[in-house]
Amino acid sequence: MSTKKTSRSFRIDDRLWQYVQEEADHRGSKPTDIVIEAIAGHLGMIIRKKEGIDDKQVLEVLKKTTELEDELKSIKETLGQL
Numbered sequence: 001m002s003t004k005k006t007s008r009s010f011r012i013d014d015r016l017w018q019y020v021q022e023e024a025d026h027r028g029s030k031p032t033d034i035v036i037e038a039i040a041g042h043l044g045m046i047i048r049k050k051e052g053i054d055d056k057q058v059l060e061v062l063k064k065t066t067e068l069e070d071e072l073k074s075i076k077e078t079l080g081q082l
Helices: 014-027 032-051 055-080
Strands: none
Touching: 014 032
């Protein structure tokens, strides 16, 4: 699967978009990130089935992600002390 990103255009109810913007503001992220997360969450089971990803693989990825986040936090703290 390619990780290339292409701009898309779609129509969305203004009230729903307001929730997207509020959530992005709350998280300190971009509305695009919220939309991508929502789509991935909604289609997650389909994607996992199609790609042949089982629960064990998902847990391994989550564990690695947590380890990388911890390492990044440590690096940021070290750099902040310089």
